[in-house]
Amino acid sequence: MNESYAETAVKRRPSITGLMIKGLMLAVTLFVLLFGINWFGMFTIVVVGLLVLACVLVFPYLNVEYEYVFCDGQVDFDKIFSGNKRKTATRIDFENVEIMAPVGSHALDSYAQAQVKRLNFTSGEKDAKVYAIVLRQGEQLTMILCEPNEKMLAAIKQKAPRKLAEY
Numbered sequence: 001m002n003e004s005y006a007e008t009a010v011k012r013r014p015s016i017t018g019l020m021i022k023g024l025m026l027a028v029t030l031f032v033l034l035f036g037i038n039w040f041g042m043f044t045i046v047v048v049g050l051l052v053l054a055c056v057l058v059f060p061y062l063n064v065e066y067e068y069v070f071c072d073g074q075v076d077f078d079k080i081f082s083g084n085k086r087k088t089a090t091r092i093d094f095e096n097v098e099i100m101a102p103v104g105s106h107a108l109d110s111y112a113q114a115q116v117k118r119l120n121f122t123s124g125e126k127d128a129k130v131y132a133i134v135l136r137q138g139e140q141l142t143m144i145l146c147e148p149n150e151k152m153l154a155a156i157k158q159k160a161p162r163k164l165a166e167y
Contacts, residue, residue, distance in 0.1 A: 004159055006152035007069045009080075013124040018062040025055050060085065066121040070152050073159050075133075077121050077144065090119060092144065094160045096135045101165035103130040103145065116141045123147060 029051040036044035060082035066089075067078045077089045101107040111134055122130050122145050131153075133144040148156070157164050 004073075004155040005069075005071050006149070006155040007067065008147070008149040008152055009065055009067045010121070010123045010128075010147050012064045012066065012122075014062070015124070022059065022062060025051070025058065029055060066123075066146070068121070068146055068148060068152065070148075070155050077119075077146070089121065090144070092133065092135055094156070094163060096137065097160065097163050098134045098136055098141075099165055100131055100133045100156065100163055103132050105165055107165035108132055108134070111141065111143065114141055116143045118142075119144045121146045 029048060032040075032044065032051060033048050036047060040047055063082045065080040065083065067076075067080055067086075069076045069078070073094045074091065075094070076091050079087045079089050081087070099107055116134070117140060119142065122128060128147050130145055130147055133146065135142050135144070153164070153166075
């Protein structure tokens with residue numbers, strides 16, 4: 001039995017939108033806490049409690065880490081929220097993959113003009129080595145952006161050598 005297995009995790013860089021949401025929610029909570037007694041009276045405690053609850057429920061979804069697991073020709077892309085809640089984002093089988101290549105590679109030129117659904121599972125860092133996986137699901141072309149490590153690339157090359165373009 002010749003199974004290949006590799007996994008890697010990539011922490012997403014905090015987005016400007018996420019930081020603005022956090023700042024706004026904290027500012028509103030602090031404002032209501034400090035000045036809400038004039039408008040809401042004793043009801044301020046309930047309003048502040050609801051705002052704190054909203055912060056507790058929203059903040060974990062703004063801290064995301066992606067995990068890629070390659071196991072014998074299948075790749076699972078998971079989202080991990082605040083290090084404790086896991087959600088499977090997508091699962092692909094390399095039998096459906098047309099090509100996997102570094103972003104900017106000429107191997108991806110034929111997909112530049114095509115109608116392609118894009119899924120981004122990258123860190124968002126400028127110096128990251130990002131690969132694109134193009135797969136066909138029925139009539140729909142999907143491009144998945146990810147940052148696999150060397151062990152995962154070696155396992156993919158071993159399992160599907162013609163589908164991995166390294167230039």
